[in-house]
Amino acid sequence: MPFLSKKLILCFSIVSFYFLSFNCARAQVAMTDTTKSIPEPENMDVFAESLDSLVNMWYMSTNPGLVVDTIYDDFIAEGNKTSDSVYIERLNNIVSPFELNYNNHVKAYINLYTQKRREQVESMLGLSAYYFPMFEQALDAYGLPLELKYLPVIESALNPRAFSRAGASGLWQFMYYTGKQYGLNINSYVDERRDPHKSTLAAVKFLSDLYDIYGDWQLVIAAYNCGPGNVNRAIRRSGGKRNFWEIFYLLPRETRGYVPAFIAATYTFIYHKEHNIIPKAAKLPLATDTVMISKPLHFSQVAEMLDMPVDIIRHLNPQYRKDIIPAQKESYPLRLAFDRSTTFATLEDSIYTHNREKYFTSNQLVVKPGSSSGSSFSPPPGKEKIYYTVKSGDVVGLIADWFDVYSSSLRYWNNIRRNMIRVGQKLAIFVDKDKVDYYKSIARQKSGYSAPSSQQLASASEDGDYIYHTVGRGDSVWSIAREYPGVSDSDILRLNNISNAQKIKPGQRLKIKPKS
Missing domain, CATH: 1.20.5 (Single alpha-helices involved in coiled-coils or other helix-helix interfaces)
Incomplete structure (x- = not known):
């Protein structure tokens, strides 16, 4: 016992x-660690679906035909075995003013980014090559942590056209009144919340103001998401605690996942190679420049004159809601690839007048219609119109070189599509006024035209009351008319009852004019 x-x-x-x-x-x-007992995020499915939608709206539209790769199944399964100690060590190795905690909540978002939504992350990594440099430049100018560049990853998935159910818009998801408060212009044609450059500057100012209030970056991020009012209310209800994890359950549900998602995004973008996540390059030019627009302009005018897809113009200038730059009383910026911006400067006057009646006759924007396109186009200042007749073997690029003009200008002046020109076609060309005689001699030389001679008129014959002409290879109604003084192409069409000038063919006998 x-x-x-x-x-x-x-x-x-x-x-x-x-x-x-x-x-x-x-x-x-x-x-x-005050958060080990925090359960899995309550809105993870909603967050994942939102991430899919935002990335698909933006990235997939810039990469049509993109096929999602499924070769990572084995790697994802292996990724589930990554130990907490590895995550903790990697987070600790990130030099940052942010406190990058690790807990179940953060782990859930890391798994979301690195395993369940790998393809979307690869797309965002591709877009980051375009957006992150402008974010970093603005953050550095205000002395803010560069890690804040990851905020738009969780706000908008780097989609400048993102629009939330609550009404927030753009990369940085500004609400209407907050955007106006920080100087963003919002009207029927322009929403600068969607302007990557201006909204970034506004976001940096907002974040700087929030840090002046809280002096803690996790609280700043929380306040950016749900507003200072909600954070202040949570602090009061907690008895004055100013630690994100201590006021966790007093914050709105969405904001509870916001800081963990930010930590996970920071981790994922820094350690994406360790998870075999490869960036998918976005079809956006990294070298861009801005031109200032002083008259109302439609994106299609720019696209047609610069021979570029209108979608690229939209992606580079998402702040314009209706593809219209409403520059009536003030100038507005237009961002283009660097090489296109230099071409724009050369063709600016032509671009403004191109198809103007087509794009500005509606009530969307009241603009005085300009000149129509084609050969009736009014000469730019200091220019005069001459003509060149296309001969066999001519191509648009060569003709443009002969007259020292851009190929795009020549196509525009003559409504040329796909560089298609035909023998005998009469092309309008605008040249310097002080060099008109020189370029006219070039036109005669290159087209092989000179004043009509007996040899050139050999194909003409007299029969009854009319002079006739037998159509040769390469002839057009217009080129035939030029061989007979006082005769126009419309005269020939009328005399021969021809409605379509394209239908004449070699060997055909045409009435030219009555005998005098």
Whole structure:
């Protein structure tokens, strides 16, 4: 009995020791990490669906035909075995003014980015090559942490056209009144919340103001998401605590996942190679420049004159809601690829007048219609119109070189599509006024035209009351008319009852004019 009592006492002591040790360990964990007991995020599915939608709206539209790759299944399965200690070590190795905590909540978002939504992350990594440099430049100018560039990743998935159910818009998801407060112009034609450059500057100012209030970056990020009012209310209800994790349950549900998502995004973008996540390049030019627009302009005018897809113009200038730059009383910026911006400067007057009646006759924007396109186009200042007749073997690029003009200008002046020109076609060309005679001689030389001679008129014959002409290879109604002084192409069409000038063919006999 005494022996049994001693054994019972020993067992009780051992159990008590482990019980006390377990509770001490729990207490120590609670002191070092207040979030181990936080459950999985309640809105993870909603967040994942939103991420899919935002990336697909933006990235997939710039990469038509993109096929999602499924070769990573084995790697994803292996990724589930990544230990917490590895995540903790990697987060600790990031040099940052942010406190990059690790807990179940953060882990859930890391798994979302690195495993469940790998393809979307690869797309955003591709877009980051375009957007992150402008974010970093603005953040650096205000002395803010460069890690804040990851905020638009969780705000908009780097989609400048993102629009939330609550009414927030753009890369940085500004609400209407906050955007106006920070100087962003918002009207029927322009929403600068969607302007990557201007909205970034506004966001940097807003973040700087928030840091002046809280002096803690996790609270700043939370306030950016739900507003200072909600954060202040949570602080008051907590009895004045100013630690994000201590006021966690007093914040709106969406904001509870916001800071963990930010930490996870920071981790994923820095360690994406360790998870075999490869950036998918976005079809956006990295070298861009801005031209100032002083008259109302439609994106299609620019696209047609610069021979570029209108979608690229939209992606580079998402702030314009209706493809219209409403520059009536003030100038507006137009961002283009660097090489296109220099071409724009050369063709600016032509671009403004191109198809103007087509794009500005509606009530969307009241603009005085300009000149129509084609050969009736009014000469730019200091220019005069001459003509060149296309001969066999001519191409648009060569003709443009002969007259020292851009191929795009020549196509525009003559409504040329796909560089298609035909023998005998009369092309209008605008040249310097002080060099008109020189370029006219070039036109005669290159087209092989000179004043009509008896040899050139050999194909003409007199029959009855009319002079006739037998159509040769390469002839057009217009080129034939030029061989007979006082005769126009319309005269020939009328005399021969021809409604379509394209239908004449070699060997055909045409009435030219009555005998005098």
